Amino acid sequence: MQSIELNVDGRSVRVRRGATLLDAARAAGADVPHLCHVPGLPSRAVCRMCLVEVEGSARPVAACHVAAQGGMAVRTDGDGLAAIRRAVVEMALAEHGGPCGRDGCEVDALARDYGVMDAPWTPPPARPGFDRSSDYIAVLPAPCVHCDRCIRACGDRDVIRRTGWGTGVSMGFRGEGALDDAGCTGCGDCVAVCPAGVLRSLSDVVRDERRLAAASVAAPAPALSASSAAAPPLPVAADDDEGPGAPAAPAGAGDAGSGRKRFANVFIAAVVAMQVLLPLRYYVSDDEFDERFSWRMFSPIRMIDCSVSWATGPERTPVDARDHVHDVWISLMKRARVDVVEGFARFLCQRQGGNAQVYVDLTCPHPDGQARRPIPADLNLCEVRP
Amino acid sequence: MNMLAERWDRFWHQNDVLRVRLTTFRVVFFGLLAFDMWMLMVPRAPRYGVNGFNVSHLPFLDGLLPVPTQALVTLLYLVGGFLALRVALGIATRRSLQALTFIYGGVYFWSQADSYQHHYLISLVLLICWFLPHEFLHGVDEGHAMPTLTHVRSWAARLIYVEISVVYFYTALTKTTKFWMNGWAVDKIIQTDSMRGFLSFCTGSLGLEESVAYAFTAHTIMLWQYFVAFAFLVPRLRPLACLSGPIFHGLVEVIDLKIGWFSWYMIGLYYILLFPDRWFLAIGRPIGRLLAPFARLFEWLVRARPIEGGAAIMAAVAAGLVSAALVEAFVPVAGASVTAGVLGALVAFAAWPRADKPVPRPLLRAGLQVAGVAAMVVSLRGSDALFDYHRFWGGDLSRRGDLHGAVAHYEIANAVTSGPARHFQLAELYEQLGRTDDARRAWLEGLAREPDSERGRRGLARVGVAP
Incomplete structure (x- = not known):
């Protein structure tokens, strides 16, 4: 790969051909601040934060955008540049609506670095409120500084766009509607690059709401005011599973609205009640062999095999059940599954037609030594259980 | 009352779960279910609706539904497995899951022909899984949604824990009978000589009666199940449970209870559901490194x-x-x-x-x-599933005197396996049907696979060929 050599702040550095002045500055160990630039995304040079002076150039140039050339002499520092950057940060902070106080806000961080936190700023014009149309991403356009990072991160998906002109410029979405209507797949790339907290994961927003509620803040912080209006703050986080300070989680299915929550509560109650109560059927019914819904895995009753023999007609002609049904049913009869025995009796009765007689000799040993006969042997099942 | 409502809300609606844990649960549970349905349940399809007989689990269904047929149950199991795989991959997740639940639970309640309680448990888990936050999990449809997201909130995940806890509680509670406590039942259920030998060795070394070992084992199992029932609800108990659980379910496999893959489901669930976050991630890291190339390929495909x-x-x-x-x-x-x-x-x-x-x-x-469909085909052809399917069906038809039907199924069974098959049974059926040439060919084919079989030699002699 071809490389070029240039001078940055008096140091000679060598970078690959096609590298930007920002790359060269980094290679020289110079700290050039930047806001709209994100490595890996195409450069737009819209924030003018990374301006540097190039010998022979009448005006400072954007380091993230201008390609380095061999023999260039670049200055990344100086009073003039510092003044320009301070002005850029003040403008960004004004666009941002002043310091938001959110952890990780890059605009706040720059403002702190340049000592402009207390600079006078004018509240930005009113913009659309909190967009929670997406299941993944919450959008609060107000603090947007128009760095275009999100537009570039979205790339070909083309969901996020700029709308309006001049002072009315704002971030918007394809179709001029809500995020969810613009074909957003919720990939989160825009959230990952947004420096100002405009695009945030719903989970982060929920977490902040919970923290606000926990801290009993009467007036919500500016960055969350719209969200707080859109949805009431959630109760304080539980720490039963992961401990306090667990990362935030988005509300899953059933957690969003009160209607869904009511449904969830009914569903939970129904499933738990069924789970707890249905097995009791085994204890209150008189069929000690039917364990289907009792969670009696490997109970003593299942260790025994009853003997089953069938007969039909007044002469009690023996019937081999295996001639009629699959072996699995016979196994169930041997386990004294009474409804299967009755089902097979019905089956034989129907086959015989009118005045049918079907008898079963079902004898079940028991671990206690007392054999049981769940169905009396002299009972014509076609009469009692037609 | 407010306090109760608050505790309820906190317990169910503020349950944050590691996202990768739920994704792993979905992939492992539904992936296993897919292959379980294809490889273990499809062979059981021929038992449904034989001779028009059926008894459902819920009596009112007998009056509402027709008798299931083998072909329909086969179709439902094959399609159900495919839907389970789609859920594992995250393709049309919720709709696939709903259809799968109706198929799996529907077939279970429709007939007692396969009435393992595990199917009942899985039916309930499937229903609960409808309400997992699938849109936040990794999968084909979700892509790489919210890459920085670590936890998701889910009451359905909590309900799965409660579900399993209740099952463990009842399995322990119902063991408080003298026939369990005195070791009688344990003695009956241990199927393997190795386990019996191990228990004999232990008691012999300590100079105790063998029955003491069975009673001790029975008590241990019961107490352990009580413990696990609580461990699923109390996070602090989980480290101990997730160490002892796999051992218990591993031993269940050792004693060969013939419960399919249920033990493996449970061992998987212990890792996925009970391991604390730090352990889970530590164990998952090397697995993740192994799977990294696939993950990169997936990421590339998604983008x-x-x-x-x-x-x-x-x-x-x-x-x-x-x-x-x-x-x-x-x-x-x-x-x-x-x-x-x-x-x-x-x-x-x-x-x-x-x-x-x-x-x-x-x-x-x-x-x-x-x-996924190719995986289904490979799993069916590469295992004994299709062989079992046709030999079970052929055996049942043969027992009930439908020799032509039995021959048809045994012929397919023999064609789909390369190991010892059902050639001798087929040869005998050919003989009964008077198809001597076919019988001779079947005896020879059977002997080629099992050269030492006395039954084969005698059969071959019967059709006029000196072995």
Whole structure:
């Protein structure tokens, strides 16, 4: 790969051909601040934060955008540049609506670095409120500084766009509607690059709401005011599973609205009640062999095999059940599954037609030594259980 | 009252779960279920509706539903397995899951022909899984949604824990009978000599009666199940449970209770559900490194530019046709053509572009579904599933005197396996039907696979060939 050599702040550095002045500055160990630039995304040079002076150039140039050339002499520092950057940060902070106080806000961080936190700023014009149309991403356009990072991160998906002109410029979405209507797949790339907290994961927003509620803040912080209006703050986080300070989680299915929550509560109650109560059927019914819904895995009753023999007609002609049904049913009869025995009796009765007689000799040993006969042997099942 | 409501709300509605844990649960549980349905449940399909007889689990269903048929149950199991795989991959997740629940639970409640309680448990878990936050998990449809997200909130995940806890509690509670406590039942259920030998060795070394070992084992199992019931609810108890659980369920496999893959489900669930976050991630890290190339490939596929319009329609049609052709060509089961058609339609429909709402990654959806159908074919052909399916069916028909039907199934059973098969049974059926030449060929084929068989030699002599 071809490389070029240039001078940055008096140091000679060598970078690959096609590298930007920002790359060269980094290679020289110079700290050039930047806001709209994100490595890996195409450069737009819209924030003018990374301006540097190039010998022979009448005006400072954007380091993230201008390609380095061999023999260039670049200055990344100086009073003039510092003044320009301070002005850029003040403008960004004004666009941002002043310091938001959110952890990780890059605009706040720059403002702190340049000592402009207390600079006078004018509240930005009113913009659309909190967009929670997406299941993944919450959008609060107000603090947007128009760095275009999100537009570039979205790339070909083309969901996020700029709308309006001049002072009315704002971030918007394809179709001029809500995020969810613009074909957003919720990939989160825009959230990952947004420096100002405009695009945030719903989970982060929920977490902040919970923290606000926990801290009993009467007036919500500016960055969350719209969200707080859109949805009431959630109760304080539980720490039963992961401990306090667990990362935030988005509300899953059933957690969003009160209607869904009511449904969830009914569903939970129904499933738990069924789970707890249905097995009791085994204890209150008189069929000690039917364990289907009792969670009696490997109970003593299942260790025994009853003997089953069938007969039909007044002469009690023996019937081999295996001639009629699959072996699995016979196994169930041997386990004294009474409804299967009755089902097979019905089956034989129907086959015989009118005045049918079907008898079963079902004898079940028991671990206690007392054999049981769940169905009396002299009972014509076609009469009692037609 | 407010305090109770608050505790309820906190317990159910503020349950934050590691996202990768739920994703792993979905992949492992539904992946296992898919192969379970294909490899273990399909062979049981021939037991349904034999001779028009059926008894359902819920009496009112007998009056409402027709008797299930073998072909229909085969179709439902094959399609159900495919839907389970789709859920594991995150393709049309919720709809696939709903259809799977109706199929799995429906077949279970429709007939007692397969009445393991595990099916009941899995039916309930499937129902609860409808309400997991699938849109936040990793999968084909979700893509790489919210890459920085670590936890998701889910009451359904909590309900799965409660569900398992209740089951463990009852299995322990119902063991408080003298026939369990005195070791009688344990003595009966241990099927393997190795385990019996181990217990004899232990008691012999300590100079105790063997019955003491069984009683001790019975008490230990019962107490452990009580403990696990609480461990699923109390996070602090989980480290101990997730160490002892796999040992317990591993021993269940050792004593050979013939409960299919249930022990493996449970061992998997212990890792996925009970391991504390730190352990879970520590164990998962090397696995993640191993799977990294696949993850990168998946990521690349997810980010690939989606196809649209005519190309997408062609891809959907092609995927459907390939899937149907695979089933038709390689899965000789009752109603194979219908199954092929249904699977082909499912594949094509999931990848079909729609005007109202974009289908996420239609090409990836189509490709992975075809791969899923191929996995089904490989699992059926590469295991004894199809062999068992036809030999069970042939055996049942033979017992009930339908010799022609039995021959047809034994012929397919022998064709789909290369190991010792049912050639001798087939030869005897040929003899009974007077097809001596076919019988001779079957005896010879059987002896080629089992050269030492006395039964084969005698049979061959009977049809006039000196062995």
